[in-house]
Amino acid sequence: MYSDKVMNEFKKPKNMGKIENADGIGTVGNPVCGDMLKVYIKVKDNKITDVKVETFGCVSAIATSSKATEMVKGKTIEEALELSKDEVAKELGGLPPIKMHCSVLAIDGIRKSIEDYKKKNKKQ
Amino acid sequence: MEVYLDNAATTPMRKEVFEEMEKYFFQDYGNASSLHLFGQKAFEEKENAREKIAKLLGVKSKEIYFTSGGTESDNLALKGIIQKSNKKKVIVSAIEHPAVLRTAEFLAKQGKKLSVIPVNSEGIIDLNKLKKEIDSDTALVSVMHANNEIGVIQPVKEIAELCMEKNVLFHSDTVQTIGKIKINLKETGIDLASISAHKFNGPKGIGAIYIKEGTPIEPLIHGGGQENKLRSGTENIPGIIGLSKALELSLKNIEEEQKRQEELRNELIKFVLEIPKTRINGTYEKGKRLSNNVNASFYGIEGEALIAFLNEEGVFASTGSACSSKSLKASHVLLALGLSHIWAHGSLRLTFGRQTTKKEINYVKEKLPGIVEKLRKMSSIK
Ligand SMILES: Cc1ncc(COP(=O)(O)O)c(C=O)c1O
Ligand code: FES
Numbered sequence: 001m002y003s004d005k006v007m008n009e010f011k012k013p014k015n016m017g018k019i020e021n022a023d024g025i026g027t028v029g030n031p032v033c034g035d036m037l038k039v040y041i042k043v044k045d046n047k048i049t050d051v052k053v054e055t056f057g058c059v060s061a062i063a064t065s066s067k068a069t070e071m072v073k074g075k076t077i078e079e080a081l082e083l084s085k086d087e088v089a090k091e092l093g094g095l096p097p098i099k100m101h102c103s104v105l106a107i108d109g110i111r112k113s114i115e116d117y118k119k120k121n122k123k124q
Numbered sequence: 125m126e127v128y129l130d131n132a133a134t135t136p137m138r139k140e141v142f143e144e145m146e147k148y149f150f151q152d153y154g155n156a157s158s159l160h161l162f163g164q165k166a167f168e169e170k171e172n173a174r175e176k177i178a179k180l181l182g183v184k185s186k187e188i189y190f191t192s193g194g195t196e197s198d199n200l201a202l203k204g205i206i207q208k209s210n211k212k213k214v215i216v217s218a219i220e221h222p223a224v225l226r227t228a229e230f231l232a233k234q235g236k237k238l239s240v241i242p243v244n245s246e247g248i249i250d251l252n253k254l255k256k257e258i259d260s261d262t263a264l265v266s267v268m269h270a271n272n273e274i275g276v277i278q279p280v281k282e283i284a285e286l287c288m289e290k291n292v293l294f295h296s297d298t299v300q301t302i303g304k305i306k307i308n309l310k311e312t313g314i315d316l317a318s319i320s321a322h323k324f325n326g327p328k329g330i331g332a333i334y335i336k337e338g339t340p341i342e343p344l345i346h347g348g349g350q351e352n353k354l355r356s357g358t359e360n361i362p363g364i365i366g367l368s369k370a371l372e373l374s375l376k377n378i379e380e381e382q383k384r385q386e387e388l389r390n391e392l393i394k395f396v397l398e399i400p401k402t403r404i405n406g407t408y409e410k411g412k413r414l415s416n417n418v419n420a421s422f423y424g425i426e427g428e429a430l431i432a433f434l435n436e437e438g439v440f441a442s443t444g445s446a447c448s449s450k451s452l453k454a455s456h457v458l459l460a461l462g463l464s465h466i467w468a469h470g471s472l473r474l475t476f477g478r479q480t481t482k483k484e485i486n487y488v489k490e491k492l493p494g495i496v497e498k499l500r501k502m503s504s505i506k
Contacts, residue, residue: 010432016502027504033454033469035426038504054504056466058428058445062502 003093006063013066015073019052024120026112030105035061039069039109043117046076053109060095060102064088068106077114083107126438127484131323131416131477132272132300133442137366138325144369145327148362156359157348166361173368180371182308183334189351190364193331194299194320196344198223200333200355201295201316202266204341206236209263211292213237216266217249217278218460223318224266224297225456237261245462246407247276254283258290268297269317270305273444273457273473274406275417277301284313293339299323299331303374304414305382309334316341321363325478326370330363374478385476386415388485392474395489396420399496405458405471416476419444421458421467422496424505430472433495439488444471466505 002010022040029036035057042050051073055065068088072080085103089095095103128136148169154162156170171185178185191197202224206214216228218240232238239257243249249267258265265287270277280296287294295316301307302317303324309317315336322328335341335354347356374381393404401423407413422430427445434441444455445468454468474488500506 007432010429011436013502033465035469036504054502056424056426056503056505058426059432061426062429 001096002059002063005091005093006060006095009063009066009092010059013055013062015052015066015069016054017052018054019050022052022113024113024115024117026109026114026116028105028108028112030057030101033058033101035102035105037061037065037105037109039106039113041110041113041117043077046078048072048075048077048080051110051113053106057105058099058102060099061105063092064095064103064106065109067092068103068110072110077117080110081114083110125484125487127440127480127487129439129441129474129476129480129484129488131480132275132473132475134322134328135325135477136479137322137327138370138373140373141326141366141369145362145366148365152361154361156361157350166359170359170361170364173364176368177332177371180375181302181334182310184337186352187334187337189333189335189354190359190367191331191333191355192329192360193322194221194297194318195223197299197318197320197331197333198266198295198297199227200341200344201318201335202227202231202264203344204354205264205293205295205316205339206231207342208340211261211263213239213259213262214264214266215239215241215254215257215262217241217243217268219243219247219271219273219457220266220268221272221297221299224268228266241267243460246409246412247271247274247405247457247461248407248412249278249283251279251282251286255286258286258292262290262292264293264295266295266297268299269301269307270298270414271406271457272300273455274419274461275300275414275475276406277305277412277414280312280314284315287315288313300414303371304378304416306375306378315339319367321367321370324370324374327363327366330360330367332367381478382415385480388476388480388482389415389418392418392485392488393420396492399493403467405461405463416480418474420472420474421463422470422472422500423467424503425470425496425499427469427471429499430470430495433499434472434491437491437495439491442473442475444473445469 019040154166156166317334320331427443458468
């Protein structure tokens with residue numbers, strides 16, 4: 001069902017865990033399958049210096065969490081916001097059609113964490 | 125190490141079964157409808173097999189019809205009964221196999237009435253609700269004997285009595301019990317029962333249905349009129365021979381084998397429950413669950429991920445989690461027990477077979493806790 005790239009990413013996922021005193025946190029849930037994902041970011045000079053993720057989800061959700069966070073690490077906020085689910089899927093050698101929504105979850109999590117960061121920063 | 129613990133999905137065929145079947149491919153390959161010697165031989169062997177199966181199940185030969193498997197038998201039971209009846213309602217339990225549930229829903233779409241009876245948190249059907257639902261327009265009640273996901277055994281005798289009282293037919297999907305439990309179909313009072321050979325070390329693609337003599341039923345498949353006009357198509361003689369041999373072998377030392385598996389099961393259940401935030405789905409009270417089934421849920425982890433890591437370690441299991449199959453909904457069985465989506469998604473089904481050893485179970489015990497811990501560390505749900 002899954003490509004080797006997906007399986008390898010799943011077996012050794014990167015950026016798993018949480019960041020204490022994160023600058024932004026994004027929690028997203030997937031009502032379809034009851035899955036949940038939480039993204040933590042550290043931002044410095046408009047750049048994402050560190051990112052971590054906690055994932056309750058399937059193989060594809062874990063693999064895309066890992067890949068998507070890897071892809072935004074070191075990027076500027078604007079660059080990170082441009083990352084699409086298709087780019088993540090492509091980087092993983094494709095996802096089964098029924099599993100495309102899992103990659104949306106990761107993207108949404110990252111976007112939400114950035115929103116959260118922006119909101120917090122406005123106040124200060 | 126490779127440990128196959130998905131015997132509710134299918135089982136390996138026994139060598140003896142294959143050996144028994146072999147000559148019907150190469151030597152005695154006749155069509156049972158042909159009038160010559162080859163045909164007669166095939167016909168006789170087929171009828172011998174039918175007689176053997178009937179005897180093993182405590183029923184008459186002419187009450188056994190061969191089909192392509194459990195799915196077809198379930199379809200035949202529901203569609204065949206309702207089409208012949210002037211009553212319109214079918215009653216099924218909430219935890220039926222898709223072969224029954226989807227068929228029942230199809231009938232509802234065709235204008236029939238459908239009523240789905242809930243189960244309690246242990247997985248046992250609500251008999252009072254069932255009693256209330258049976259009315260003068262009810263043609264058929266279909267309640268499975270043992271559930272394929274959680275292995276919980278339904279009180280079929282009581283259901284049969286209830287149906288008899290109310291004068292409605294009772295079909296039971298016995299796919300998970302025949303060949304695993306000693307059953308006398310006559311004594312249970314079931315009117316129709318589905319059988320599938322690959323669940324008890326027989327070949328795939330062959331099954332049967334028991335239909336009590338005199339039960340009015342319409343065929344599903346029309347054609348040359350084989351199987352007493354109920355199921356057309358050239359009979360699968362090697363399959364039929366395989367089915368009867370597999371049934372004979374599996375019933376031979378069934379009590380001993382059941383006891384052996386039950387010990388392994390209880391041991392594994394005890395072990396699993398020692399892992400924090402874990403539950404066993406469905407009752408495991410003695411006699412109320414198949415001896416080969418463990419279905420556990422681990423809070424905060426998702427079944428497919430668990431299966432994938434077990435697979436890496438050579439343990440082959442399954443899950444009721446949606447994210448693992450082609451649909452995205454969580455197991456209808458686990459939801460029917462009242463589990464939340466999180467618990468339902470974290471389910472693991474381990475089902476034993478004759479080939480399962482204590483050593484294999486020990487291997488699972490060695491690997492499972494570490495995988496659960498790893499996935500929980502990653503999870504956003506603590
Ligand atoms: C309870 C139950 N009913 C029906 C079936 C379908 O049987 P078959 O695979 O022979 O079509 C299965 C097995 O998948 C089952 O477990
Ligand atoms: S997160 Fe639900 S299927 Fe992947």
